[in-house]
Amino acid sequence: MREIKKIGILNAYDARNRGDRAIVEAHLGFIRKILPDVEVTIFSPHHDYNRTIFESSSCVGPLISAPLGASALWRLISPPIDWLLHIFGWRADHRAKAFHSCDAYFICGGGYLYSSPAPLISRQLWLHVANMLAALQSGKPVLAFPQSWGPIRKSTDRWICRKLASALPTIVTRGRASDLMLSSWGYSEKIVSLPDVVIAASVLIPExxxxxxxxxxxxxxxxxxxxxxxxxxxxxxxxxxxxxxxxxxxxxxxxxxxxxxxxxxxxxxxxxxxxxxxxxxxxxxxxxxxxxxxxxxxxxxxxxxxxxxxxxxxxxxxxxxxxxxxxxxxxxxxxxxxxxxxxxxxxxxxxxxxxxxxxxxxxxxxxxxxxxxxxxxxxxxxxxxxxNAYKVVTTLEQVWQKTVARA
CATH class of the missing domain: 3.40.50.2000 (Glycogen Phosphorylase B;)
Structure with a gap:
């Protein structure tokens, strides 16, 4: 296992959603606690705005992305193109270089793994899962912060979420509904259930x-x-x-x-x-x-x-x-x-x-x-x-140590 000098935070949203900003601030606090000298890159489709907030970190677009402001057609076809080029090792763009330069990945916690009202598939859910799977396939340490799974209302969403659950060595959830669904899929032994990471603000966010x-x-x-x-x-x-x-x-x-x-x-x-x-x-x-x-x-x-x-x-x-x-x-x-x-x-x-x-x-x-x-x-x-704050931080430290040992 090589030395960890750079961590990528995946699936960050827009810091103008104060809840999502708090999640990222808590991630940064956790990183300062366990690896105080590492570089951090925050991957988000809202990287331009986030760059004005998280000034001590670099902010980059996601590896797999439906670019904001692009045409509807390009937003539709861009993610599968990103994925195929990534799988075949043909990505040399700025986002890919930033992604591959990371020595470990932290997956933003939150509540985004749910089915949207859109027909067929939930695009944002699929984009989030695609970036998580890319990190897991790298063989580098991947720590997923407390995440709610569901409600899942479509068979296509269920398929991709089951694929993600299978790939994750440890599934850190935010509660019983997620645990019941994941257990019904056969993943009960992987589950670690904690409150949302922002509950630990008193430990992780100094202000x-x-x-x-x-x-x-x-x-x-x-x-x-x-x-x-x-x-x-x-x-x-x-x-x-x-x-x-x-x-x-x-x-x-x-x-x-x-x-x-x-x-x-x-x-x-x-x-x-x-x-x-x-x-x-x-x-x-x-x-x-x-x-x-x-x-x-x-x-x-x-x-x-x-x-x-x-x-x-x-x-x-x-x-x-x-x-x-x-x-x-x-x-x-x-x-x-x-x-x-x-x-x-x-x-x-x-x-x-x-x-x-x-x-x-x-x-x-x-x-x-x-x-x-x-x-x-x-x-x-x-x-x-x-x-609960101390429980969250202590448990995440334990999961991180096991994750590093396993990678």
């Missing part, structure tokens, strides 16, 4: 210590809304009902004098993946009924964390906004559009605080908010998160 010291905004309810049409089709009436329930919860919360609401868009990738649209609708609906509301739009990285840390309680419909709040000791309720929400809260012993986004009771959620808005709850969630 967390300062964010946790943010002054509390007494009586402030934070809400991170989402339009989950990217996962499955939701009609206008479904979204309207969802917003109406959030308004009801907010009105109940603000029936106490001095209480207020702050709305947080977690993702602001304009024109592609933007929570700002649904967030503005919620802000307008709250304003219309007289709820005191502020809109946390366009915040910088540290400012976003700091403002979430200042909330008294929090409702997250994006999983990482829930994690940000809990890492900072804010009692949190999750409204989940995928099983990964339930899995996260279950792993933290908070299962009763996770609800389905299409079927939650605003009265029950309002009662929970009232019950968890106290100092004891803040201390308790901070302790739970820190306990």
């Amino acid at each position: 967390t210590a300062d964010w946790r010291l943010s002054s509390r905004h007494q009586g402030s309810l934070g809400i991170a809304p989402i339009d989950w049409n990217f996962d499955r089709k939701v009609d206008a009436s479904g979204l309207s009902d969802y917003i109406s329930k959030l308004v009801t919860i907010s009105q109940t919360w603000c029936s106490t004098a001095g209480n207020s609401v702050t709305v947080f868009p977690q993702v602001e990738v304009e024109g592609a993946d933007d929570d700002g649209i649904i967030a503005r609708k919620l802000v307008a609906a709250l304003f219309a009924v007289g709820v005191p509301v502020s809109f946390a739009e366009g915040l910088g990285w540290g400012e976003y964390w700091t403002k979430i840390a200042a909330q008294e309680v929090f409702i997250g419909c994006r999983m990482h906004s829930c994690i940000f709040a809990m890492v900072c000791g804010v009692p949190t309720i999750g409204l989940g559009y995928q099983p990964k929400f339930t899995e996260l809260f279950e792993q933290l012993g908070q299962l009763d605080r996770s609800h389905l986004i299409e079927d939650f009771d605003p009265v029950k959620v309002s009662t929970q908010l009232e019950n968890i808005s106290n100092e004891d709850e803040r201390i308790a969630i901070a302790r739970i998160v820190d306990s």
